[in-house]
Amino acid sequence: MEIFKEIASLKAFLSQKRGSVPIGLVPTMGALHAGHMSLIEASKKENGLTVCSIFVNPAQFNNAKDLEKYPRTLEQDVEMLKRAGCDVVFAPEAKEMYETEPTIKFDFGDLDKVLEGKFRPGHFSGVALVVAKFFNLVQPTVAYFGQKDFQQFKIIERLVKELKFDLQLKPMPILRESDGLAMSSRNMRLNDIERKKATVLFQSLAEAHKLLRAGIPLYKVKETVRQKCESIEGVRLEYFELAGVENLKALEGVTDKAILLIAAYVGEVRLIDNLLLNEN
Numbered sequence: 001m002e003i004f005k006e007i008a009s010l011k012a013f014l015s016q017k018r019g020s021v022p023i024g025l026v027p028t029m030g031a032l033h034a035g036h037m038s039l040i041e042a043s044k045k046e047n048g049l050t051v052c053s054i055f056v057n058p059a060q061f062n063n064a065k066d067l068e069k070y071p072r073t074l075e076q077d078v079e080m081l082k083r084a085g086c087d088v089v090f091a092p093e094a095k096e097m098y099e100t101e102p103t104i105k106f107d108f109g110d111l112d113k114v115l116e117g118k119f120r121p122g123h124f125s126g127v128a129l130v131v132a133k134f135f136n137l138v139q140p141t142v143a144y145f146g147q148k149d150f151q152q153f154k155i156i157e158r159l160v161k162e163l164k165f166d167l168q169l170k171p172m173p174i175l176r177e178s179d180g181l182a183m184s185s186r187n188m189r190l191n192d193i194e195r196k197k198a199t200v201l202f203q204s205l206a207e208a209h210k211l212l213r214a215g216i217p218l219y220k221v222k223e224t225v226r227q228k229c230e231s232i233e234g235v236r237l238e239y240f241e242l243a244g245v246e247n248l249k250a251l252e253g254v255t256d257k258a259i260l261l262i263a264a265y266v267g268e269v270r271l272i273d274n275l276l277l278n279e280n
């Protein structure tokens with residue numbers, strides 16, 4: 001497995017390969033888990049060369065403490081990627097990606113003003129900036145993203161469409177722990193008690209889905225979820241919404257293309273999850 005920290009050496013290596021094999025890209029922030037590895041496996045199956053980027057992108061953190069506390073486990077990550085048969089790791093320092101303070105900002109219209117965008121101003125502009133850089137540097141044939149970050153996937157879809165990146169995007173299903181908790185690097189920051197409490201996100205989604213299917217009106221379902229979260233000490237709900245999958249606009253009731261999305265703090269750790277309704 002090749003490991004690069006510098007853009008120049010990554011580009012030199014890839015320029016020898018490009019054209020002869022399809023290149024799969026899996027952008028990550030490291031602290032890898034089975035969810036990330038499912039993206040690597042998919043890329044390996046479908047491409048001759050798989051590139052995994054590991055970069056905790058300062059531009060997408062609107063909270064300095066969150067950036068500082070984000071787990072970093074590069075050595076372990078490299079071992080996992082070697083075992084999985086990943087071909088290339090690109091793990092640059094922040095200086096390599098941002099020589100100077102970035103000035104470019106992205107605006108995605110309605111798409112980045114709701115849900116995550118509302119609670120994390122500037123977040124998606126930072127995500128789009130770094131993903132555009134990776135697309136530019138790697139020029140992948142296919143790029144893999146998890147649906148755990150559903151809104152992020154929608155943003156990147158629009159980025160690719162509007163900037164006409166010549167690549168295919170593949171959304172990948174959410175991998176969960178046995179108790180339903182969506183796998184996330186941030187789960188590492190939870191203590192044992194918080195880890196148990198964190199299941200409330202998936203339980204809320206599952207219960208809400210059941211209630212909606214039984215015809216309970218959305219406002220009542222929202223109230224149930226709020227109460228469920230409030231009843232657990234240390235859990236603070238940020239949002240729980242039903243939205244259309246295409247534009248993420250809030251819905252009043254279930255349609256055939258709807259998704260439930262939730263964000264909550266468990267202790268100091270902010271977690272997100274979602275459930276596509278037409279698939280269950």
Ligand code: AMP
Pocket residue numbers: 027028029030035036038039144145146147148149172173174175176182183184185
């Ligand atoms: P991150 O390192 O959290 O930025 O995630 C890197 C990529 O892995 C993103 O496309 C995520 O959506 C995806 N990912 C994170 N957690 C999961 C999961 N539990 N299942 C599937 N994909 C995931």
